[in-house]
Amino acid sequence: MTEPYSALAYGWVAAGAHPFNATPNITSCIYDEKLHRYEITIKDEPYIWQKYVTLVQPEGQCFAVPSPSEDGKLTVWLFNAQGQPAQANFQFVTYKL
Numbered sequence: 001m002t003e004p005y006s007a008l009a010y011g012w013v014a015a016g017a018h019p020f021n022a023t024p025n026i027t028s029c030i031y032d033e034k035l036h037r038y039e040i041t042i043k044d045e046p047y048i049w050q051k052y053v054t055l056v057q058p059e060g061q062c063f064a065v066p067s068p069s070e071d072g073k074l075t076v077w078l079f080n081a082q083g084q085p086a087q088a089n090f091q092f093v094t095y096k097l
Contacts, residue, residue, distance in 0.1 A: 008052070009042045010093035013076075028073075036085030037067065038076040042094070046072035054094040062088040 011022025017031040017038055028041035040047075049069040056064040058078050067075045074094060080086040 005095045005097075007093050008045065008096045009040075009074075010091075012091050013038065013040075013089065015087040015089050031087060036077065038078075038090075039070070040074040040076065040092070041072075042074065045096070047074045047094075048072070051097055052094050053097060054092060056090055056092045058088045058090040060088055062086050062090075064090065 007023070009023045009025055011019045011026055013019050013029055017029045019026050019029045025043040025045070026040060027043045028039075030039050031037070032039055047069045054074060056076055058064050061081045062078045065077050065079065067077045069075060074092075076090065076092065078086045078088050078090065
């Protein structure tokens with residue numbers, strides 16, 4: 001590594017898909033009820049999971065699983081302790097490789 005990486009995007013997302021304390025390049029955040037996942041759009045970044053490192057930390061008894069990107073969006077899947085899809089507050093940070 002010849003130069004330090006800096007975060008491309010980060011934020012705290014409320015369970016209802018409302019980003020707070022997020023970088024201004026987060027242009028959209030929704031919760032897809034049908035697919036049970038959050039979809040985050042980063043301005044001018046066609047997010048392809050192989051080109052980024054993303055860390056997700058949910059609150060409470062939920063856990064996040066690795067998820068592929070779709071349509072250039074960062075997707076976040078959360079599950080409760082029983083393994084069922086869940087909506088919860090979470091924090092994320094993503095770095096471009």
